[in-house]
Amino acid sequence: MNRYNLCCLPTPLHRLDRVNLGIEAWIKRDDLTGFAMGGNKGRKLEFLVADWLSRGVRAVVTCGASDSNFIRQLAVVGRMVGIEVHAAVMDLPFDSAAGRPKGHSTYRGNEVLSIQAGAKLYKEADGDWEDMYESMEQISRDLNNEGVFAEVVPVGGSSPQGVHAFVQASKELNETFDTIVVASSSGSTHVGLATAFHGTATRVIGISADPEPTLVEDFAVLSQAYGERTGGLALTKFDLDLRFVGPGYGVPSEGGRRAQQKLLESEGIYLDPVYTAKAFDGFMNLAAEGVLGSKALFWHTGGMPSIFTEFA
Numbered sequence: 194m195n196r197y198n199l200c201c202l203p204t205p206l207h208r209l210d211r212v213n214l215g216i217e218a219w220i221k222r223d224d225l226t227g228f229a230m231g232g233n234k235g236r237k238l239e240f241l242v243a244d245w246l247s248r249g250v251r252a253v254v255t256c257g258a259s260d261s262n263f264i265r266q267l268a269v270v271g272r273m274v275g276i277e278v279h280a281a282v283m284d285l286p287f288d289s290a291a292g293r294p295k296g297h298s299t300y301r302g303n304e305v306l307s308i309q310a311g312a313k314l315y316k317e318a319d320g321d322w323e324d325m326y327e328s329m330e331q332i333s334r335d336l337n338n339e340g341v342f343a344e345v346v347p348v349g350g351s352s353p354q355g356v357h358a359f360v361q362a363s364k365e366l367n368e369t370f371d372t373i374v375v376a377s378s379s380g381s382t383h384v385g386l387a388t389a390f391h392g393t394a395t396r397v398i399g400i401s402a403d404p405e406p407t408l409v410e411d412f413a414v415l416s417q418a419y420g421e422r423t424g425g426l427a428l429t430k431f432d433l434d435l436r437f438v439g440p441g442y443g444v445p446s447e448g449g450r451r452a453q454q455k456l457l458e459s460e461g462i463y464l465d466p467v468y469t470a471k472a473f474d475g476f477m478n479l480a481a482e483g484v485l486g487s488k489a490l491f492w493h494t495g496g497m498p499s500i501f502t503e504f505a
């Protein structure tokens with residue numbers, strides 16, 4: 194797959210000697226990918242943008258939370274290369290089956306940055322993710338009807354290119370680990386790492402930012418699409434731990450708040466409330482449960498602007 198260089202790679206990989214979890218703990222600093230405030234989405238966009246440019250795509254349409262990290266980085270790269278960015282957004286989308294979590298958010302850091310970068314956000318009242326997917330498809334149809342070559346980008350950039358980005362990212366590790374723990378939501382970060390380490394002694398565990406147990410089925414579909422695209426293997430099983438979501442997607446958890454303080458006070462590293470705080474809560478608990486082995490890696494995926502979002 195072609196690549197459009199955006200990130201400062203490799204990101205740092207270092208030990209966490211002061212957090213004291215009773216194991217040899219390491220961190221991969223994808224909060225420091227260096228493009229548009231860092232995070233895991235810059236890696237996916239390197240492969241997505243190269244594809245769009247090669248095919249003359251004029252506009253891309255995605256969806257997500259107003260505070261989406263993906264929309265922020267997509268907005269910036271779209272501006273850089275002259276591709277319009279449109280996004281259907283809700284402040285706190287939810288899964289009807291899991292129920293609507295209590296709370297709302299204001300002062301959304303990523304939303305401010307996405308608008309600053311020129312993205313067109315179509316905000317709807319909070320509702321089910323499926324409704325937002327339908328709005329995204331409609332916006333794309335409208336643009337194409339107006340003669341703009343527009344393409345839908347799956348939520349979070351979770352496409353074969355997104356998976357590929359993390360298969361490539363895995364090659365930056367020059368240490369071996371018993372376990373790698375990463376925040377997981379739309380899935381391509383987790384699927385990419387799981388693909389890279391499949392059949393090795395390293396176990397990849399995703400800590401879910403969403404309450405839906407069915408997400409792993411979507412991961413399998415994504416893996417199949419990646420396998421078809423590259424002629425590689427398609428995985429059907431993923432290690433996804435749903436215990437640390439707290440009240441729901443986009444709403445901070447008590448355990449996540451404790452994890453944020455712990456990592457900040459011991460190592461001077463910030464975590465975001467929506468993904469990485471919950472993932473580090475999972476990392477700490479799994480270390481205590483003895484399932485991480487003796488040497489484990491926490492893959493920090495960024496999300497820094499969400500620290501400036503206020504939740505009530």
Ligand SMILES: Cc1ncc(COP(=O)(O)O)c(C=O)c1O
Pocket residue numbers: 232233261262263349351376377378379380381382383465468469494495496497
């Ligand atoms: C900061 C952060 N971490 C982790 C994730 C999860 O990555 P993925 O969507 O590839 O599962 C996301 C996005 O969803 C994110 O913005």
